[in-house]
Amino acid sequence: MMVTINDVAKEANVSASTVSRVLNNTGTISQPTTNTVIRAVKKLGYEPNVLARNFRKKRTRTILILTPNMTNPFYSNIISGICDLSRDMNYSSFVCNTTDETQQIKKTLDMLYKHKADGAILLASEKGQHWLSEYAEEFPIIQCCEYDPDLDISRVSIDNYHAAVETVRYLIALGHKKIGMISSVNKYLSTENRLKGYKDALREAGLESTDRYVAFAGKDYNYQSGCRAAEKLLTQSDRPTALFCISDVLAIGAVNTAKIMGMCIPEDISIVGFDDVEQTSMFTPKITTVAQPCYSLGQKATELLCRKLEQNESIPLETILPYRMIIRDSTGPRP
Amino acid sequence: MMVTINDVAKEANVSASTVSRVLNNTGTISQPTTNTVIRAVKKLGYEPNVLARNFRKKRTRTILILTPNMTNPFYSNIISGICDLSRDMNYSSFVCNTTDETQQIKKTLDMLYKHKADGAILLASEKGQHWLSEYAEEFPIIQCCEYDPDLDISRVSIDNYHAAVETVRYLIALGHKKIGMISSVNKYLSTENRLKGYKDALREAGLESTDRYVAFAGKDYNYQSGCRAAEKLLTQSDRPTALFCISDVLAIGAVNTAKIMGMCIPEDISIVGFDDVEQTSMFTPKITTVAQPCYSLGQKATELLCRKLEQNESIPLETILPYRMIIRDSTGPRP
């Protein structure tokens, strides 16, 4: 029923080892023999048994994708990039929701030890997870988007600091002087860097940076907590005329809250998001935002991981992809 | 380095077969021996080598998930259900974007033949794909949400026909007489059934059902084509006062288009979506919609597939899960 390497060997009048060498391009096989083998393979429609091969080579050709929540469009776009490229590279990819819980993450990564996967891509490592190194020492791991800068684990990301600086400079150029920010209570490096960029850009322009203008949403950037944060900022008598939000969903929350409070956007207040998920352009007004190249980030991470897996090539510690400001309708000159 | 079954056997003073039998609950092993073996397993921290086991058993414990596009939140919610449950059942799941292209689907399903996966869940089989049966005869396959009723392949879905009927009845109860529909040009059964339900509900109420009130968006339900379809319907002099859209994204497009045309929702026009993706409640007005239990649909499909895989149990051809109408702010009495 199933054609094995021995059937091919018999058909081609050579040994199984020869067939194996032809198929794997290992060892030295003469051209005539190679041809004979290839002909036999074609004739019998032979496909190497992946299970046997994996077993022998102790490799699964599977990569793990750890995400807090694949339902979040930001992550699903990255995952899409990973899945598509890994498929092309003949790898399977296994998506795991971890809800950012250490227990879940460890349990998932333990699949590496159990020979269920060869490597992993982490979409959102929080800072301070020193124990990650233990896995990274034994297995190839890539951090995508979020990473701990203190760990010696490869990462691919954008320059969050400068993205924030550029965004705030843009708001300043529009004449805004009272610029607020909606951040989050999570432990992601991007969050930290965007906050730093925001403050530095203000300082650079000689503007005060006050805690009254910074609010923190929940760690999962959810819509409701964006609304609450916006409310907190906008109910102040001396309220900001512009808001920089660290995610689009938060920005949408802020826009809705501002609307409910009777403001017009962008006439009364400018609001900027981050990520450029699809919703931003389905929303009215269309949200000005900083686009992350999600799909490419996923692809790049995959490419690096595969290179590491295939040739144990040493890969760069840090890969930075370009972000892009997209100016839409939610920002305008200072009222 | 790696602890094998032989190490355990030695430690427990039994043969490898005995250890294997204890671990797999096969054959007849006495209680004392079982205990000794279990103790040895614990002591050595033995974990069976998945690769060897898969090889021997000719199984991968991997399931394929075929989706047109995992970036679509409707699908990503289903996939989430599949991934989570399959992980709990000790299966890996492999998500593949197929963009609904036959070539891609076949190529992906061929992984079954190549022993890269044991079974598959299809999230969106179009009607008329008879060749699916060839795969289904050899491997367990479940159709989730969309399915071809003529094929003898298990499916889990909601009752789209009655969901549509109920929705249109609701609009009629609000007093609407001119009710339009935004459908799509795809070949999904759900699309067909929702259209049928729409027409039947109108007829039942003695209302005319005219082609002028039905517009077709692109096959991927994308926002832009929703806008265009809405425009087509609403520029008629005798335009509908209510719109039933077969997806939330289309409904959002319709709402935006209506707004641009100067209408108020729901005062001037009522609009209903379908699926209940997260965006519906982030949008103003919040969209009235029919909720599909996406996560549960994914879980159910997984449960059935696993049952089939594990015990070759015969599973029901059809499983229907309940939908739920969610009335929000985009619908109101006839103007």
Place this chain on the structure above:
DNA sequence: TAAAAACATGCAATCGTTTGCATTGTTTAT
């Protein structure tokens, strides 16, 4: 032209589990 190097191939072990068959006691049924 002899020795060394390179090439081409086959043999057989190996990867770690599972499982059919054989073996040895121990019950049970007649």
Place this chain on the structure above:
DNA sequence: ATAAACAATGCAAACGATTGCATGTTTTTA
């Protein structure tokens, strides 16, 4: 009391591919 059935275990052969080592042949080198 004896055959038949069963329980508990071990032996060794798979599963299908890869690979170190051995062997024979050709080519290169000095």
